[in-house]
Amino acid sequence: MNYIKVKDLSKSYLDVKALKNLSVEIEAGILFGILGPNGAGKSTLIKILATLIEPDNGEVFINNINLIKNSRKIRELIGYVAQDIALDKILTGRELLDFQSDLYHINKNKKIERIKKLVDQLEMNDWIDRKCGTYSGGMKRRIDLAAGLLHLPQVLILDEPTVGLDIESRNIIWQLLKDLRNDGMTIILSSHYLDEIDKLADRLVIIDDGRVIAQGTPSQLKNKLGGDRITLKVKEFSNQKEAEKICHILSSIDGISQIIINEAQGFSINFVADKEKDLLAKLKVELAFSKFEIFSLTQSQPSLDDVYLQATGKTLLDAEISMAGKRDLKKESKQSMR
């Protein structure tokens, strides 16, 4: 049975449509990944699930409780770790956890016990009594995560928790998330790191431009692509017309499918080659016949980036770069202020 149901969710900020009739279902006790480039709508979805913003349309149910009508009840069930870590730099880490425990009405004995456990688990003993203002990015993230876990939530919602972290902190957080999932907690993790979602998520949804473009387990999504992923270039920088000609040639070869022109990568051609057939020799012949030479040819196992590429015609990195110039982060930050 699905524990979290998101149905036809829409949300706009002035003239920007962040979510467009997005629907997702999440089972209990799994680590669910939300993957997408910056500006895809991940944070908006996460903030709605964390009861921080209300959708314009649509419904969300967690454990059959309507999130919009019973947001206080939902807050008892969830723990939230925001993308931007907001700590009171005057307080020590322990004071912050103590403060957070009181907001979640945890009694005194349980509070001490929980704080001690989390301090041990997240290896914070050496610095927990220092002021938060002196913490590094990794320390801040760990204390923030501990704050989200104090009340043993049924659902932990994390918005890009490992952005900019050192390897040690990232590994500690990854291990903790795996342990929590194994203990039965439902975890929703948004990220634009492919390897993070690939390694951690039991199931995932890929979001682009406020819409779901793919969902399933990582292996399901990758297997759907078929065989190995090939990237072909006939020149270092080709053009649209040339790329279309090559696509035409490739489409005539039996065993080649899902041909895409990647404009951002100098009009390179991506396609899936059937594993069972030796297509390379045939490809060379066909290209030579049309007076093309192979400039580069790379072959790789399908990744989640290929899933994204297949659905959108661009890689996640290219989507990030193209979105970076369009976003006004200062304006977005002001808009999201309560």
Add this chain to the structure above:
Amino acid sequence: MELKQYSLFFLYQETYALTKRLFIQLKRRPSTLLAGILQPIIWLFLFGALFSKAPEGFLPGVDSYGNFLGAGLIVFTAFSGALNSGLPLMFDREFGFLNRLLVAPLTSRLSIVLSSFIYITILSFVQSIVIMIVSYILGYGWPNLYGLGIVFTTLILLVLFVTSISLCLAFVLPGHIELIALIFVINLPLLFASTALAPISFMPNWLGWLASLNPLTFAIEPIRTAYTQTMDLELVALHAPYGDLTCKSCISILFSLTVFSLIIIRPLLNRKLS
């Protein structure tokens, strides 16, 4: 019934935590407290000295200018503190800390507002007591027990009134720069357009009207009367252009303004904290 008891305890627990946080901040950054005490004391010395050679009977009902000024400075200190009370909330909004509070299952989100009221009220009391002690040392008198009751009742009303406006501004304005600018703009003009520094009889007609409509005046005059030792709520405290007002009337007006401001800001707070 048991559920209600739990709710009350939870409300206490979260309000206590929020207030404690503000006091930890104050303890580790005491400059606000110190500045809030030092500034009125400096004013007391300087203004007291400035008018020390004023002829006897210069001001009606008081022996010296320092005696007159004390009440104005107590009110001004409480007013400034309360006016700044929106700043911590504004910083919490800007730095995202408010979201930490908003995703928590608070019994009532009014605990966020309540903690600010408690913090500013205690802070104002501490600052006022220090100013009263310094005034006493300088020979400007001390109110009797009844008068003290009037002083603190008036201060609570003023703090509630101004804090509610400041918290409202903290939600309405886009950032702390705008809030600080607004505080700068209204702080001193409101002081000068009140009876803190001079009685209405010294003012031109238009300023007298402004001063007698200024909420600060309704707080200053009962406190000034409390220093006269013949404290009586029915005593005329303010000779306004529109008529005389007793201590009781001044406090009633202040009370009405406070209730009115709380009613006005409630929908906004509900919306912003929903």
